[in-house]
Amino acid sequence: xxxxxxxxxxxxxxxxxxxxxKHPNIKIVGETxxxxxxxxxxxxxxxxxxxxxxxALGSNIPDYVSKxxxxxxxxxxGKGLDVSNVPASLIDFNTVDGKMYGVTTGGNARAxxxxxxxxxxxxxDVPNESWTWDDFAQINGRVTQKLGKGYYGSYDPSGSYxxxxxxxxQRGKVIYDNEQKKLGFQPADAAEWFQMxxxxxxxxxxxxxxxxxxxxxxxxxxLITQGKVAMLVIPSNQLASYQKMxxxxxxxxxxxxxxxxxxxxxxxxxxxxxYAKTEHAQEVASLMDFWLNDPEAIKILGTNxxxxxxxxxxxxxxxxxxxxxxxxxxxxxLIGKNTNVKxxxxxxxxxxxxxxxxxxxxxxxxxxxxIQDAVNPFYEQAQKVLDINLKTAx
Amino acid sequence: xxxxxxxxMFLLPWLIGFLCLAVGPIMASLYLSFTDxxxxxxxxxxxxxxxxxxxxxxxxFTHSLGLTFKYVLLSVxxxxxxxxxxxxxxNKGLKMLGIYRTIYYIPSLLGGSVAIxxxxxxxxxxxxxFNRFLSTFNIHAPDWISNPFYLIYSIIALSVWQFxxxxxxxxxGLKQIPNEIYExxxxxxxxxxxxxxxxxLPLLSPVLFFNLVMNIISSFQVxxxxxxxxxxxxxxxxxxxxxxxxxxxxxxxxFNMGYASALAWIxxxxxxxxxxxxxxxxxxxxxxxxxxxxxx
Amino acid sequence: MAxxxxxxxxxxxxxxxxxxxxxxxxxxxxxxxxxxxNMDIFSHPGLIPAKLTLQNYIQGWxxxxxxxxxxxxxxxxxxxxxxxxxxxVSCSLAAYAFAKLDFKFKNFWFAMMxxxxxxxxxxxxxxxxxxxxxxxxxxxxxxLIVPKWLGVDAFFIMLMVQFIRALPHELHESAVIDGCxxxxxxxxxxxxxCVPAIITTSIFTFYWTWDDFFSQIIYLSHPxxxxxxxxxxxxxxxxxxxxxxxxxxxxxxxxxxxIIIFLFLQKYIVEGISTTGLK
Numbered sequence: 001x002x003x004x005x006x007x008x009x010x011x012x013x014x015x016x017x018x019x020x021x022k023h024p025n026i027k028i029v030g031e032t033x034x035x036x037x038x039x040x041x042x043x044x045x046x047x048x049x050x051x052x053x054x055x056a057l058g059s060n061i062p063d064y065v066s067k068x069x070x071x072x073x074x075x076x077x078g079k080g081l082d083v084s085n086v087p088a089s090l091i092d093f094n095t096v097d098g099k100m101y102g103v104t105t106g107g108n109a110r111a112x113x114x115x116x117x118x119x120x121x122x123x124x125d126v127p128n129e130s131w132t133w134d135d136f137a138q139i140n141g142r143v144t145q146k147l148g149k150g151y152y153g154s155y156d157p158s159g160s161y162x163x164x165x166x167x168x169x170q171r172g173k174v175i176y177d178n179e180q181k182k183l184g185f186q187p188a189d190a191a192e193w194f195q196m197x198x199x200x201x202x203x204x205x206x207x208x209x210x211x212x213x214x215x216x217x218x219x220x221x222x223l224i225t226q227g228k229v230a231m232l233v234i235p236s237n238q239l240a241s242y243q244k245m246x247x248x249x250x251x252x253x254x255x256x257x258x259x260x261x262x263x264x265x266x267x268x269x270x271x272x273x274x275y276a277k278t279e280h281a282q283e284v285a286s287l288m289d290f291w292l293n294d295p296e297a298i299k300i301l302g303t304n305x306x307x308x309x310x311x312x313x314x315x316x317x318x319x320x321x322x323x324x325x326x327x328x329x330x331x332x333x334l335i336g337k338n339t340n341v342k343x344x345x346x347x348x349x350x351x352x353x354x355x356x357x358x359x360x361x362x363x364x365x366x367x368x369x370x371i372q373d374a375v376n377p378f379y380e381q382a383q384k385v386l387d388i389n390l391k392t393a394x
Numbered sequence: 395x396x397x398x399x400x401x402x403m404f405l406l407p408w409l410i411g412f413l414c415l416a417v418g419p420i421m422a423s424l425y426l427s428f429t430d431x432x433x434x435x436x437x438x439x440x441x442x443x444x445x446x447x448x449x450x451x452x453x454x455f456t457h458s459l460g461l462t463f464k465y466v467l468l469s470v471x472x473x474x475x476x477x478x479x480x481x482x483x484x485n486k487g488l489k490m491l492g493i494y495r496t497i498y499y500i501p502s503l504l505g506g507s508v509a510i511x512x513x514x515x516x517x518x519x520x521x522x523x524f525n526r527f528l529s530t531f532n533i534h535a536p537d538w539i540s541n542p543f544y545l546i547y548s549i550i551a552l553s554v555w556q557f558x559x560x561x562x563x564x565x566x567g568l569k570q571i572p573n574e575i576y577e578x579x580x581x582x583x584x585x586x587x588x589x590x591x592x593x594x595l596p597l598l599s600p601v602l603f604f605n606l607v608m609n610i611i612s613s614f615q616v617x618x619x620x621x622x623x624x625x626x627x628x629x630x631x632x633x634x635x636x637x638x639x640x641x642x643x644x645x646x647x648x649f650n651m652g653y654a655s656a657l658a659w660i661x662x663x664x665x666x667x668x669x670x671x672x673x674x675x676x677x678x679x680x681x682x683x684x685x686x687x688x689x690x
Numbered sequence: 691m692a693x694x695x696x697x698x699x700x701x702x703x704x705x706x707x708x709x710x711x712x713x714x715x716x717x718x719x720x721x722x723x724x725x726x727x728n729m730d731i732f733s734h735p736g737l738i739p740a741k742l743t744l745q746n747y748i749q750g751w752x753x754x755x756x757x758x759x760x761x762x763x764x765x766x767x768x769x770x771x772x773x774x775x776x777x778x779v780s781c782s783l784a785a786y787a788f789a790k791l792d793f794k795f796k797n798f799w800f801a802m803m804x805x806x807x808x809x810x811x812x813x814x815x816x817x818x819x820x821x822x823x824x825x826x827x828x829x830x831x832x833x834l835i836v837p838k839w840l841g842v843d844a845f846f847i848m849l850m851v852q853f854i855r856a857l858p859h860e861l862h863e864s865a866v867i868d869g870c871x872x873x874x875x876x877x878x879x880x881x882x883x884c885v886p887a888i889i890t891t892s893i894f895t896f897y898w899t900w901d902d903f904f905s906q907i908i909y910l911s912h913p914x915x916x917x918x919x920x921x922x923x924x925x926x927x928x929x930x931x932x933x934x935x936x937x938x939x940x941x942x943x944x945x946x947x948x949i950i951i952f953l954f955l956q957k958y959i960v961e962g963i964s965t966t967g968l969k
Contacts (some may be wrong), residue, residue: 001911005924006753009913034924036626037907040646044908047433048823063649067434210520210540213630220730220934330873351647355627362631366542386709401793406805408784408847411840416806419817423809426966433816483706496953497710500717503897503948508926509941512934513716513723555713559894563849567884570856597856604852608845611807642812643894647899658810665808682855 001031001045002056002272003038008304015388017119019290024163026283053278054287056270057102060350065096066389071274076285085310087336089265092343097178101287106306108237108328109266109335112154112160112255117248118230122146129254129262133196133271136256140205143144144231146376150331152207152223154231155216158197159361161354162267167193169342170258176347183347187379194364194371199370201365219245235269236331237306240324251332258270265341267331269306307332323338349389356381427655433645437652444656455657457632458640464546465636466613469553474605477560482594484561485568495565499558511622515539518548539623544634549619549634560605567601568594599680607672615666617642637661716946724938731934743935747943750936753921757913759940766917767947769834770899771943776839777846777895778888784841785850786876790862807844811904819908833909838895846891853887854880889955897948918944 002012009032016028031052033041045051046069055066064070066174077083077100085090086104094102116126122143127135140153157163165175168185177184187345200206207216207229215221219238222228225246234242236252243250272291274284290297298313303325308314318329360378363369402409427444429437476486480498484491503512515525520537528535538548571594579589594603624634628643636642641661646655672690723731724746726739734740751759787793788800822833841847857880865875881888902920910916922944925937 015618031911032913033907034926036923036926037903039471040904041908043433043646043649044816044819048820050823050828067432069434093894121659154438209630210537213540213625214519214537220728349648355643355647358627359632366631368542387664389474397791398793400794401787401791404783404791404872404876405793405799406783407780407839408787408841409799411780411837411842412799412802412806415818415821415837415840415842417812418821419814420806420809422817423814468771478710480706483702486702492953494706494710496949497953498716500945500949501713503901503945503952506719507901507941507945508922509720509937510716510969512937513719515816517716517719555716562890562893566853566890567856570853600852600856608848615810617810638810638812641810645812654812658812661810662805662808666805669804669808 001033001052001054002270003033003035004305005034005125006032008032011301011304012334015291015297018294018296018300019287023286024244024292028287041216046370051275051277053275053280053284054272055275056105056272058268058270059346061094061102061271061273062096062346063350065101065387066348070101071276071278071284073103073274073285073288076282079285081285081289082283085312086287086292087266087309087311087342089336089343090268090309092345093268094271096345102268102273104265104268104271104309105291106237106269106303106308107266108235108269108306110166110233110255111236111239111252111264111331113224113234113239113242114253115224115227115230115246115248115250118143118147118151118224118227121227122151122230126251127253131253131256133256133258137196137200137205137231140200141203143349144204149383151204152211152227152229152274153200154207155224155229155233156197156206156209156212156233156361157233158194158365159358160233161357162235162352164190164193164357165344166255166263167258169263170260172260172342174342174345175353176345176386178345183379183383183386187375190360190375190379191371192213194361194375197361198364198371200367209362209367212361212365224250235306236328237303238268239328240322241286243324252327254331254335256385261338261341263341264335264338265344266307266335267344285373301315347386347389349385352385353382356385402543405689415673422653423658426652427659430650431650431652431655432649433651434649440652444653445660447653448656454632454635454640458628458635458637461546461633461635462614462616462637465550466610467617469550470609470613472550472554473557473560473609474602476554477557477605478564478602480557481561481564481568484599485565495562499562502558502577504556506620511619514552515623516549518551540630542629542631545624545630549623552619552623553613555602560609562600563601563605565660567598571597596679596681600682603672603676603680610668610672611665614638614661614668692922709801720938720941724935724942726935728933728935731938738881746935746939749933750925750940750943753913754917757916759918759921759924762915762916762918762921763944763947765831765915766900766919766944769831769917770896772831772835773838773899774892774895776889777841777843779843780839781891782850782881782884782888783844783876784847785854786872786880788847789851789854790875791872792881803847805845807848815904815908822909828909829911829915830909831915834905836898838899843895846895849891850884850887857883868922893952893955896951900944900948 002008012032013030017261020026020028042051042055051069061070073081081103083100083103090104090107091100094100094104114126119126119139123146124139124142129137136154143151143153150198161175168174168189171189173189174184197206201208207223215223216249219225222232222242222245224232225242225248227246227248237251239250239252254264272288274281278284292308292310295313295314295316298308298316301308302317307328308317314329319328321329356378360374364371365373391393426437428439428441430440430443431437484495484498518525518538518634520540524538525535536544538544574590575593575597579593584592614634620628620634620636620639624630627647628635628639637657638661641654641657644650644657718737722737722739725742726734727741727743727745730739730741753759753762774937784803788796788803819828822828827833861879861883862875865879870878901919903923906917907920907923910920918940922937922940925933925940
């Protein structure tokens, strides 16, 4: 079972048919659901013990692993499940405590989508991947200055889990330290993060708090496609959705660099996992292997969920890729060159933590509290959430 | 004895439904409220922990409860007033009555509609039609959608806009009042206002009572408007975190189903108290056709 | 005198019309958006579309996995109509019992009935699901229809109780004196007088079932069983890009039947009872 629209459903079912042709004794029933309601349905199915053999997850894999409903794939690696062409960062993403639980079906990386026309109009050169946060602040300031009211340099990613973590990684920290089983950052870090964005917001260089709410995450309403905002953080695979809403040329840029580089790594936008109580574990591994490595399967799926996990498969698709997809592939190549970026291990209690972060960021943005007064309770509650979720994992 | 049999015969479908479909889940949820249950593994008994935490450590509980109360106290009276007022106007035999009735009723058909939520957001946004209308009177209104401090009002407005369902019920009730009574009182020279208070209201009181109780019960459980107009998770800044949404979040997003069950039972008690109070006041203002001393 | 009457009449019309326009403005907006190309919907929010297109209707109709909206409409209609019949029958029976009959533990059951209304559905969802799952009813329409036949919607029981109690008791008494059995009273006297309530119940049940997203998505897995609400939500998928145009268009398509049904039925609420029914 997976989430998505009808285009994705058609492609996926097509792929299943292909698999069935190659494995005549196996029948696959594919179930799709709109994203809205997918997890409700999944949780209900899991709670009643009737979940599908394979289902899709995102950043919340550890939360499902800790509740013992996910199949451990490690015994199948090399024995029906070939992951030799999958980059280390993607394997790590799907691994919890040394055991592999998932297979990436769509890779992406966080990126700044940049509207080059807006920068041009403001007389600013498009930066390259060696830019810094100071450059970033300057560009934002100049966009507002040159173009006036209603124009902004960037949207405000301060409430987003992935964005905060990338910034932390640039400083050698993480949100969740899995070895020590505690939060990997200090309140002061969060304060510095919010302060940076707050300064830019006050000077009008980034969007207002209200605008962020209205259009910050919706491609069809975004001001970047209306030529009013120059930069926006997106997962790389959404480039096409934004590009098709505007004539301006959009490109992808890595984060501005911090003390340890840009902190980015190729991540799993969506993975598939097996159900712990499945009766067909070997077949599960076989289908996953097919999904990962079969060139015909990959050709059918394309980049609908993101970039294929296997580098070999990327080459298969690259030859006929569209202009936007080329940009994405090039971008991921660039990111793939990053070494020494800490592995992404999502915090147990991901949903709740992400919500706390968003609330804290909005408190600052709307001026409801001072940064310190937002950060301290946020940190405390985050600690509590982590403790509760670690406890249940035992 | 025979009376009992007849009574239960009529009650049978409901009784079966209640025993098979309601009792089990209700008892289960009560049990779960005393456990730690993360949905995917077995529940673990934890006694009064959940309840204790809710009342002593949970800021979101108080916040969402307060928000929900505000919603109920503002939207229920407004809905009922509009519903009754328009019902009375429409009851007086206008031409094209059917069309008007339909027009007023359509909004309430669109409850969970994502499309209408988008429409609503577009109308009440910072630079939407509503604010542009107000600015012609030189009133500078805030952004009713993206500003967390004002968002609740646009949601209340949405709820009041959907008064059509209560209105239809009032209409049905008004139609049950025989015309002769009004004609008789007209002959007696009774003025319109007195007619309203001495004939309409009392004869309509069972229906009014019903609308009041039902609106209170359902408003306390408001869920969908918060989800489709807000950001789906109680934001921005928890301004749409209605109690039912918070409950849902705890149970389905944060995997704290035991905690969510406790929250649900607390809500049930609260609604129950409100309902009992309203029921208790029945004898002071509600007149049934089967009571002695009722208006005739 | 006649002049004054016409004047108040005019004012009445004016008020009702103006207010009415306010009421349906959002819907007019919806309809007009359904004819605008995607890019224009939010950037040009006026009522009159600058460019007209039928693309949204064509695109939206396509539905999911080869099942078009015609399919979804049929599914939704089937579920809703069966639910209506079930509700009317079971709720009126129970309401009659509560309102007119006397039996042991009546008050207890009445309180229980009210209680089912007051518990947020989110917590009974999982246990109910388990019940239906063990019956093998998941991925069928049954969990959405059968409960209606068992009077699960206490709302309508309450509604009818209030209506029945508002009827003068002499009706009932004289029928009993005439030697009518309860069933006869129910069928011949009380129910016909409750036509407004029954119609109301039907309308509400119809569109509540039509609109019910949560239960439908939990119990219906296969696209061939999908209903309009699921189809609509699929158009606003957060993981790909939202197709607002199709959403607007399909929303218009799905609201239309409900409106038509209401237009058709609402005069029966009006026609209610004439007082000759009393004797």
